[in-house]
Amino acid sequence: MGEIQADFFEGVGDDSLPFEFDTQSIDGTITTVGDKIYVIGGGSNDETDGIDVRIFNKSKGKWDVPTTLGTKPAQCKGHSAVLLNNDRILILKKDSTPDDCTWFLEVDTPYVREKKEKMGTEVVAWSKGVKAHAPKPIVISGPSGVGKGTLISKLMKEFPSTFGFSVSHTTRAPREKEVDGVHYHFAERTSMEKEIRDGKFLESASVHGNLYGTSIEAVEVVSDAGKRCVLDIDVQGARSVRTCSLDAIYIFICPPSFEELEKRLRARGTETEEQVQKRLRNAKIELEEGKSSGLFDHILVNCDLEICYQTLKKLLGLDGCTGTTPIDGSSVKNVELPNGHSISEVNQKIFIHCVTADPGKKNLFVLDVSSLKGGAPGRTRGLNMYAIDPFANCLNGGLKETNCLNGGLERDANGIILT
Ligand SMILES: Nc1nc2c(ncn2[C@@H]2O[C@H](COP(=O)(O)OP(=O)(O)O)[C@@H](O)[C@H]2O)c(=O)[nH]1
Numbered sequence: 191m192g193e194i195q196a197d198f199f200e201g202v203g204d205d206s207l208p209f210e211f212d213t214q215s216i217d218g219t220i221t222t223v224g225d226k227i228y229v230i231g232g233g234s235n236d237e238t239d240g241i242d243v244r245i246f247n248k249s250k251g252k253w254d255v256p257t258t259l260g261t262k263p264a265q266c267k268g269h270s271a272v273l274l275n276n277d278r279i280l281i282l283k284k285d286s287t288p289d290d291c292t293w294f295l296e297v298d299t300p301y302v303r304e305k306k307e308k309m310g311t312e313v314v315a316w317s318k319g320v321k322a323h324a325p326k327p328i329v330i331s332g333p334s335g336v337g338k339g340t341l342i343s344k345l346m347k348e349f350p351s352t353f354g355f356s357v358s359h360t361t362r363a364p365r366e367k368e369v370d371g372v373h374y375h376f377a378e379r380t381s382m383e384k385e386i387r388d389g390k391f392l393e394s395a396s397v398h399g400n401l402y403g404t405s406i407e408a409v410e411v412v413s414d415a416g417k418r419c420v421l422d423i424d425v426q427g428a429r430s431v432r433t434c435s436l437d438a439i440y441i442f443i444c445p446p447s448f449e450e451l452e453k454r455l456r457a458r459g460t461e462t463e464e465q466v467q468k469r470l471r472n473a474k475i476e477l478e479e480g481k482s483s484g485l486f487d488h489i490l491v492n493c494d495l496e497i498c499y500q501t502l503k504k505l506l507g508l509d510g511c512t513g514t515t516p517i518d519g520s521s522v523k524n525v526e527l528p529n530g531h532s533i534s535e536v537n538q539k540i541f542i543h544c545v546t547a548d549p550g551k552k553n554l555f556v557l558d559v560s561s562l563k564g565g566a567p568g569r570t571r572g573l574n575m576y577a578i579d580p581f582a583n584c585l586n587g588g589l590k591e592t593n594c595l596n597g598g599l600e601r602d603a604n605g606i607i608l609t
C-alpha cells in the first residue's frame with residue numbers, strides 16, 4: 191500500500207523528489223512508484239481529451255508520455271490519488287457523478303507489464319471502478335447456420351433481465367433485418383483495426399473473410415447492468431477469450447448432420463452461393479476443432495430446436511426459472527463525492543473525508559479495496575463504499591461503522607446509510 195498523495199491543485203512539498211522535477215509547475219497529482227513519478231492530470235486543457243498522464247523517470251532524469259490504454263476518465267475539477275499494491279493508482283474524482291468517481295490507473299499490473307514488453311514503450315491502462323461483481327459470461331460457438339442466433343434470441347426473450355448480448359463489431363455488410371448497434375456494430379475495417387491496436391478489444395478474428403471482434407465495452411456494459419453476458423463468437427474467438435482468462439462457460443453447438451447444416455444455411459437465404467460455400471468449408475474445420483479441442487465445457491446438438499433450448503436452459507441452471515429475476519441486481523453506483531474531500535488509507539481501506547456545510551450529512555466514507563476483481567482491459571469490480579460515523583463512541587475506540595452504534599440503519603443499494 192502506498193503513501194497518500196497530494197491533492198490536485200494543492201501545492202506539493204516533497205523533499206524526496208528530484209531537483210530536476212519542478213513541483214511548482216505541476217498541476218496534477220504526483221505518485222511515486224519505484225524510480226518513476228506519475229503525474230496525473232493538469233497537462234491538457236482540452237476537456238474532450240480526458241485526464242492525461244505523464245511519467246518522470248528519476249534515473250534517466252527525463253519525461254515520458256506513456257501509451258495509454260483503455261478509456262480515459264473525463265476531466266474533472268480535481269481528484270485525489272493513492273497508490274495501491276504498488277501496481278495501480280486509485281483516482282477519486284471530485285464533484286463527479288456517482289458512477290464516474292472511482293478510477294484506477296494501472297502502472298505495473300500483469301496486463302500492463304505484458305503490454306510494455308510487447309510495445310517496447312511505457313504503458314499505463316485506465317480501468318473504471320464499479321461496485322457490481324460480474325456474473326459468469328456464456329460463450330456460444332458453432333458453425334454458420336447451426337442455430338446459435340436462434341437459441342440466443344430465445345434466451346434473451348425469455349430472460350430479458352438476466353442476460354445481455356455482447357454486441358460484436360464486424361466489417362461484414364448488414365443483412366436485411368440486422369440493426370446497427372443491436373445485432374452488430376457494423377464497422378469500417380480501418381477504424382476497427384485501429385481500435386484493436388488501441389487495446390479496445392477483448393478478442394478479434396478473421397472469419398469467412400471478414401473481421402469480427404468483441405470490444406471490452408460490449409462485455410462491460412452488460413456486466414454493469416448486473417446481467418450475464420452472452421457472446422456469439424467463432425472458435426478462434428473462444429480460444430482467445432479463454433487465454434485472456436475470462437471466467438466463462440463455453441458451449442459449442444453442433445448440427446445433427448452436415449446435410450442438415452447446409453439445408454438450414456440455404457433456407458435462411460442471407461448469403462450468396464459463394465458465401466454459403468465458404469461457410470460450409472469453414473464449418474468442417476470448426477466442427478472438428480469444436481468437438482476435439484477440449485476448449486468447450488459443453489457440446490449441444492441442435493436437432494430439435496425446443497429440445498436443444500431446454501437442454502441449454504438446464505445446463506445454465508435455468509430450468510424452472512420464471513425469467514424475471516436478475517442474477518445480480520446490484521447497481522454500479524458509488525457515492526457522489528463533493529469537490530472538497532481528502533483521502534487517507536489504512537489496511538486496504540480508503541477513508542474519504544468530505545467537506546460539507548450540512549452538519550446532518552455524513553462526511554466520512556470508507557472505500558474497501560480489499561477484494562477487488564478484474565481490472566484493465568475491463569472494469570475493476572467489487573468496490574465497497576459505505577458511510578461511517580467518526581465520532582461513534584464504540585467500545586474499542588477509533589473509527590467505527592455507524593451502524594455498530596445504531597443497528598438497523600437503512601442503507602441504499604450501494605451500502606450507503608441513508609440519512
Ligand atoms: N471471434 C469472433 N467471432 C464472432 C464475433 N461475432 C460473431 N462472430 C462469429 O462470426 C461468425 C459469422 O457470423 P455471422 O456473419 O453473423 O454469420 P452466422 O454465423 O451465420 O450467424 C460466427 O461464427 C460468429 O459466431 C466476434 O465478436 N468475435
Ligand SMILES: Nc1ncnc2c1ncn2[C@@H]1O[C@H](COP(=O)(O)OP(=O)(O)O)[C@@H](O)[C@H]1O
Binds near residue numbers: 339
Ligand atoms: N433446430 C433447428 N431446426 C431447424 N431449423 C433451425 C433449428 N435451429 C435454427 N434453425 C434455423 O436455421 C437457420 C440458421 O439459424 P441461425 O440461428 O441463424 O444460425 P447461426 O446463428 O448459428 O448462424 C435459421 O433459419 C433458423 O431458423
